[in-house]
Amino acid sequence: xxxxxxxxxxxxxxxxxxxxxxxxxxxxxxxxxxxxxxxxxxxxxxxxxxxxxxxxxxxxxxxxxxxxxxxxxxxxxxxxxxxxxxxxxxxxxxxxxxxxxxxxxxxxxxxxxxxxxxxxxxxxxxxxxxxxxxxxxxxxxxxxxxxxxxxxxxxxxxxxxxxxxxxxxxxxxxxxxxxxxxxxxxxxxxxxxxxxxxxxxxxxxxxxxxxxxxxxxxxxxxxxxxxxxxxxxxxxxxxxxxxxxxxxxxxxxxxxxxxxxxxxxxxxxxxxxxxxxxxxxxxxxxxxxxxxxxxxxxxxxxxxxxxxxxxxxxxxxxxxxxxxxxxxxxxxxxxxxxxxxxxxxxxxxxxxxxxxxxxxxxxxxxxxxxxxxxxxxxxxxxxxxxxxxxxxxxxxxxxxxxxxxxxxx
Amino acid sequence: xxxxxxxxxxxxxxxxxxxxxxxxxxxxxxxxxxxxxxxxxxxxxxxxxxxxxxxxxxxxxxxxxxxxxxxxxxxxxxxxxxxxxxxxxxxxxxxxxxxxxxxxxxxxxxxxxxxxxxxxxxxxxxxxxxxxxxxxxxxxxxxxxxxxxxxxxxxxxxxxxxxxxxxxxxxxxxxxxxxxxxxxxxxxxxxxxxxxxxxxxxxxxxxxxxxxxxxxxxxxxxxxxxxxxxxxxxxxxxxxxxxxxxxxxxxxxxxxxxxxxxxxxxxxxxxxxxxxxxxxxxxxxxxxxxxxxxxxxxxxxxxxxxxxxxxxxxxxxxxxxxxxxxxxxxxxxxxxxxxxxxxxxxxxxxxxxxxxxxxxxxxxxxxxxxxxxxxxxxxxxxxxxxxxxxxxxxxxxxx
Numbered sequence: 173x174x175x176x177x178x179x180x181x182x183x184x185x186x187x188x189x190x191x192x193x194x195x196x197x198x199x200x201x202x203x204x205x206x207x208x209x210x211x212x213x214x215x216x217x218x219x220x221x222x223x224x225x226x227x228x229x230x231x232x233x234x235x236x237x238x239x240x241x242x243x244x245x246x247x248x249x250x251x252x253x254x255x256x257x258x259x260x261x262x263x264x265x266x267x268x269x270x271x272x273x274x275x276x277x278x279x280x281x282x283x284x285x286x287x288x289x290x291x292x293x294x295x296x297x298x299x300x301x302x303x304x305x306x307x308x309x310x311x312x313x314x315x316x317x318x319x320x321x322x323x324x325x326x327x328x329x330x331x332x333x334x335x336x337x338x339x340x341x342x343x344x345x346x347x348x349x350x351x352x353x354x355x356x357x358x359x360x361x362x363x364x365x366x367x368x369x370x371x372x373x374x375x376x377x378x379x380x381x382x383x384x385x386x387x388x389x390x391x392x393x394x395x396x397x398x399x400x401x402x403x404x405x406x407x408x409x410x411x412x413x414x415x416x417x418x419x420x421x422x423x424x425x426x427x428x429x430x431x432x433x434x435x436x437x438x439x440x441x442x443x444x445x446x447x448x449x450x451x452x453x454x455x456x457x458x459x460x461x462x463x464x465x466x467x468x469x470x471x472x473x474x475x476x477x478x479x480x481x482x483x484x485x486x487x488x489x490x491x492x493x494x495x496x497x498x499x500x501x502x503x504x505x506x507x508x509x510x511x512x513x514x515x516x517x518x519x520x521x522x523x524x525x526x527x528x529x530x531x532x533x534x535x536x537x538x539x540x541x542x543x544x545x546x547x548x549x550x551x552x553x554x555x556x557x558x559x560x561x562x563x564x565x566x567x568x569x570x571x572x573x574x575x576x577x578x579x580x581x
Numbered sequence: 582x583x584x585x586x587x588x589x590x591x592x593x594x595x596x597x598x599x600x601x602x603x604x605x606x607x608x609x610x611x612x613x614x615x616x617x618x619x620x621x622x623x624x625x626x627x628x629x630x631x632x633x634x635x636x637x638x639x640x641x642x643x644x645x646x647x648x649x650x651x652x653x654x655x656x657x658x659x660x661x662x663x664x665x666x667x668x669x670x671x672x673x674x675x676x677x678x679x680x681x682x683x684x685x686x687x688x689x690x691x692x693x694x695x696x697x698x699x700x701x702x703x704x705x706x707x708x709x710x711x712x713x714x715x716x717x718x719x720x721x722x723x724x725x726x727x728x729x730x731x732x733x734x735x736x737x738x739x740x741x742x743x744x745x746x747x748x749x750x751x752x753x754x755x756x757x758x759x760x761x762x763x764x765x766x767x768x769x770x771x772x773x774x775x776x777x778x779x780x781x782x783x784x785x786x787x788x789x790x791x792x793x794x795x796x797x798x799x800x801x802x803x804x805x806x807x808x809x810x811x812x813x814x815x816x817x818x819x820x821x822x823x824x825x826x827x828x829x830x831x832x833x834x835x836x837x838x839x840x841x842x843x844x845x846x847x848x849x850x851x852x853x854x855x856x857x858x859x860x861x862x863x864x865x866x867x868x869x870x871x872x873x874x875x876x877x878x879x880x881x882x883x884x885x886x887x888x889x890x891x892x893x894x895x896x897x898x899x900x901x902x903x904x905x906x907x908x909x910x911x912x913x914x915x916x917x918x919x920x921x922x923x924x925x926x927x928x929x930x931x932x933x934x935x936x937x938x939x940x941x942x943x944x945x946x947x948x949x950x951x952x953x954x955x956x957x958x959x960x961x962x963x964x965x966x967x968x969x970x971x972x973x974x975x976x977x978x979x980x
Binding site: 234237238239240342343345346349350421422424431432433502503504505506507508509510511512569571572573574575577578579580581 | 640735738805811867962
């Protein structure tokens with residue numbers, strides 16, 4: 173990597189130094205596989221813990237949004253009376269999940285019923301490989317990283333369909349059908365919202381996309397994609413589609429707990445259920461991580477003088493704030509119906525993403541405009557987005573409005 | 582041993598209106614041209630059937646082509662028990678009918694017995710009854726709105742906001758009657774206890790703060806586009822069908838029929854109060870939701886007037902007899918506008934301490950009968966929301 177010397181602090185280099193130190197014990201021929209295994213182990217450990225505490229964070233946040241404290245009872249074994257604000261709750265949950273009975277319905281397809289939770293976690297983990305977590309922290313730096321990420325991410329829906337089909341339960345089957353409908357509807361806007369980034373950065377490699385968003389020396393506003401007209405719209409579309417991709421509220425239709433009991437999860441219990449739960453959070457982590465990489469400058473600090481903070485911390489902060497935003501949405505919004513969801517995707521997000529593509533093209537063509545022309549450039553770009561947004565949005569919500577009521581005499 | 586009169590479905594011919602409103606065509610479950618229909622038994626253990634209610638839905642994809650409500654899982658012989666206990670002995674049982682609204686159940690039953698025995702009620706008791714009934718209406722509608730949003734897929738947030746306010750009313754019920762939900766408070770010829778001025782002051786304070794809560798709630802939810810998309814035009818009930826099926830309460834008014842027993846009968850002292858009856862125009866789920874919100878605002882107005890005007894005095898008629906109570910032979914039907922609709926008790930007395938016939942007209946049960954007509958052609962997700970907007974309590978449906 174082409175890290176400048178002034179930001180190459182000890183903390184910044186620490187993870188790489190530890191890796192190199194461990195690898196140094198092995199002969200030359202084994203260094204590559206050991207390095208890869210170390211990266212895998214580090215990711216499993218870090219994201220396993222992040223997952224555990226995200227569940228706690230979600231429960232706490234939901235609790236606070238609902239006038240209740242959330243989990244605050246679990247303490248430490250052998251130390252009765254310690255409560256630690258419920259910080260040990262994830263471990264208590266893990267023990268509970270591991271020791272619960274694993275029930276498989278007699279009519280289920282046993283192989284698929286077993287494979288589905290394994291695959292859903294595997295696919296979610298695969299997406300982690302290409303996200304650059306820090307200046308030198310990326311497990312596999314492949315050229316088509318963005319493509320790989322979305323391919324692996326879409327495969328999780330396949331595992332969900334597998335779970336729904338194999339359970340031999342009607343609720344699960346409806347949940348699986350919804351999962352597929354959702355996948356087909358939302359994969360397109362998700363990808364289309366990313367295309368402008370790839371166009372402007374000129375690469376499919378996540379690391380190069382982050383480098384394209386590097387700070388301009390002396391600039392106060394971060395040089396991130398989200399601070400351009402096409403980037404802001406792309407980011408919004410990406411987040412909406414990411415909510416659907418991660419099966420989060422208001423698009424948690426495959427699970428749909430008030431309609432389908434638990435959707436594809438109905439016949440899962442114990443550790444297999446925990447794996448699905450884990451995959452949902454891993455999906456959230458992966459998608460928000462990719463969102464931060466593509467639009468929020470990845471591991472870049474917002475300003476040049478804040479670069480003394482290690483890059484992986486910046487990445488963590490951006491990713492966590494996006495995840496907390498998703499949780500906030502869950503505490504607030506209602507669920508859409510499946511036909512409304514597909515209509516929103518096909519009639520609103522896809523056209524808007526296509527128009528955004530045109531805006532990005534205009535933006536890249538007018539890169540040389542400066543001075544007063546800069547304002548013209550912004551005005552044209554904004555008009556290109558806002559006008560279609562208003563027109564299409566009006567049509568989408570036509571006929572829906574709060575009503576006034578009369579009273580009987 | 583089955584009685585052919587009851588067993589054969591032709592004994593209850595389907596009204597022609599019901600047939601014309603069933604828009605979707607019902608086709609056989611197995612059809613080689615369209616693929617198989619899916620029969621799903623939703624309930625009796627299901628998160629959104631509000632108790633042990635079952636809907637056998639036949640689905641074409643996700644669209645409902647047939648819906649059969651199944652109930653009786655909570656049947657506990659309420660009406661037969663009523664014939665075998667004394668008049669007063671049935672009073673605590675009425676709490677268990679619609680367990681969210683024990684105060685209005687009590688009142689309807691007390692009204693029926695008072696009609697039967699020609700028992701007058703003191704002035705203050707009438708005010709106390711109105712206050713308690715309107716508080717019950719607030720409690721019930723808050724529960725309904727909260728649960729409706731849960732059916733719509735929120736993660737409990739609106740429900741818990743509503744329950745925060747409901748809790749305050751329930752606490753007041755407890756301090757007056759000793760029980761939070763099973764109040765058992767009304768008696769023939771009055772009420773069981775005389776509320777203290779402090780209690781009335783607490784109610785007054787709570788009621789005055791209530792519109793603020795409603796404003797906040799509406800600001801957060803009513804204009805939400807997802808709510809509008811999920812409820813407007815969903816589960817329409819035509820006024821003709823509503824009238825023919827005997828629907829009452831907010832559900833009837835949402836369909837545009839301005840019928841409220843508080844106005845129609847003017848029982849108790851309701852004619853003294855100034856309040857309005859909101860009516861909807863579309864009869865869809867959104868109208869049913871808004872009816873509840875608007876009725877809560879009117880209830881607040883009634884409560885404020887009643888709390889202002891309540892006279893001093895006893896709450897129990899001194900001539901009323903609780904023990905060895907034997908009304909003269911005859912029959913009576915007492916009904917009030919409960920939060921869910923017309924709740925009525927029909928009693929026949931033969932002069933003995935027990936009623937000869939004891940019959941409950943439960944609004945939830947009657948309102949539930951049109952569920953199929955509202956759900957046909959809609960999706961599974963809609964059926965859950967429509968059921969939520971009907972406002973049923975299984976204790977009352979099954980009795």
